[in-house]
Amino acid sequence: MATAEQLKALLHSYATADEDRFLSVALQIASGAARSGKQRLGDELRDLVDQAKRHRAAARQPVVAAVPLVRSPGELAGLVAASCPQVRLSDMVLAPTTHSRLERVVREYRQTAVLDAHGLQPRRKLLLVGPPGSGKTMTATALAGELGLPLLQVQLHGLITKFMGETAAKLHVVFQAMQTTRGVYLFDEFDAIGATRGADNDIGEVRRILNSFLQFLEQDSSDSLLVAATNLSGMLDSALMRRFDDVIQYDLPDAAMIKQLVRNRLALFDTTGLRWGPVTAAAGGLSHAEVVRGCEDAAKDAVLDGRQRIMLAMLVRALSERRSARSPLGSGQEGWATDAGARTPED
Numbered sequence: 360m361a362t363a364e365q366l367k368a369l370l371h372s373y374a375t376a377d378e379d380r381f382l383s384v385a386l387q388i389a390s391g392a393a394r395s396g397k398q399r400l401g402d403e404l405r406d407l408v409d410q411a412k413r414h415r416a417a418a419r420q421p422v423v424a425a426v427p428l429v430r431s432p433g434e435l436a437g438l439v440a441a442s443c444p445q446v447r448l449s450d451m452v453l454a455p456t457t458h459s460r461l462e463r464v465v466r467e468y469r470q471t472a473v474l475d476a477h478g479l480q481p482r483r484k485l486l487l488v489g490p491p492g493s494g495k496t497m498t499a500t501a502l503a504g505e506l507g508l509p510l511l512q513v514q515l516h517g518l519i520t521k522f523m524g525e526t527a528a529k530l531h532v533v534f535q536a537m538q539t540t541r542g543v544y545l546f547d548e549f550d551a552i553g554a555t556r557g558a559d560n561d562i563g564e565v566r567r568i569l570n571s572f573l574q575f576l577e578q579d580s581s582d583s584l585l586v587a588a589t590n591l592s593g594m595l596d597s598a599l600m601r602r603f604d605d606v607i608q609y610d611l612p613d614a615a616m617i618k619q620l621v622r623n624r625l626a627l628f629d630t631t632g633l634r635w636g637p638v639t640a641a642a643g644g645l646s647h648a649e650v651v652r653g654c655e656d657a658a659k660d661a662v663l664d665g666r667q668r669i670m671l672a673m674l675v676r677a678l679s680e681r682r683s684a685r686s687p688l689g690s691g692q693e694g695w696a697t698d699a700g701a702r703t704p705e706d
């Protein structure tokens with residue numbers, strides 16, 4: 360049954376209106392009940408948590424639906440993909456420093472008026488740098504979720520190939536939209552233009568696009584949040600980085616983060632008997648996204664075998680398969696430091 364610590368955490372999260380924490384403690388209690396043989400109670404508690412989450416998601420809907428752009432993209436059609444995310448930062452597994460920097464962005468943005476009264480500006484222009492699958496796109500999604508803003512996703516590669524010759528004009532349309540429609544604007548695959556200063560990419564057109572982007576970025580004084588994300592760290596020069604209010608680094612997950620990712624993804628399954636040593640060893644060097652997918656593979660196997668329980672061997676195999684499933688041409692993660700596999704895994 361619930362421990363004294365869990366009851367305290369439950370009351371504390373109620374008192375501070377921290378819904379995410381409340382539900383996560385409730386889930387822990389459900390898992391605890393299942394582990395101690397009270398499977399039925401565990402299931403009932405989980406159902407109640409799911410129900411609460413669905414109600415919460417439904418209650419959040421109208422706020423987002425009131426944003427006109429999501430209903431009719433108009434001029435932005437074909438340039439951006441609009442959505443109304445429900446993801447929160449607490450759904451993410453992040454290094455503590457990354458987490459606190461993102462919390463700071465949310466805090467400043469929420470207090471824009473207070474800062475403004477003192478002649479100060481919130482952080483609004485962010486550059487996220489890290490290996491594929493480390494949660495950069497998810498971060499933009501979670502920021503939108505936290506702030507109740509729509510997410511407008513700009514795929515730069517697509518924009519450049521589709522509108523060759525008029526890319527800068529199209530970018531201008533996006534920056535204008537930032538003024539009229541408040542939202543989180545994600546410029547994904549920023550390396551498509553951001554890495555141009557290297558000799559290889561010194562193509563006239565791409566360079567012009569970068570220059571336009573930097574000019575728009577500098578001029579932008581909208582209320583929107585601009586997030587640029589890139590997998591390449593070395594190729595972005597410091598002059599470019601200076602134009603952003605914050606540059607936030609992402610890394611591959613370490614053993615503790617792997618454990619948290621597995622726990623979160625398999626929260627609705629029975630994980631009694633899982634030993635963390637072999638799990639974190641098998642997942643060492645994988646990205647967050649790969650760990651999550653490995654867990655999903657193991658969960659599917661369990662479901663199709665008619666089991667609620669995740670077997671250690673299956674999870675280890677699924678994670679190992681994720682590694683070998685990488686493209687022989689490389690995962691794009693070469694050069695990203697990982698110490699996950701090197702650590703002494705906690706058991």
Ligand SMILES: Nc1ncnc2c1ncn2[C@@H]1O[C@H](COP(=O)(O)OP(=O)(O)O)[C@@H](O)[C@H]1O
Nearest residue numbers: 451452453491492493494495496497647648651
């Ligand atoms: N830090 C993280 N915490 C939790 N899940 C993550 C994290 N990073 C990635 N994931 C999982 O992997 C998926 C893909 O991640 P994504 O944000 O697209 O990575 P990136 O943009 O860095 O390549 C996410 O939708 C999520 O399921």
Ligand SMILES: [Mg+2]
Nearest residue numbers: 495496547588
């Ligand atoms: Mg991404």
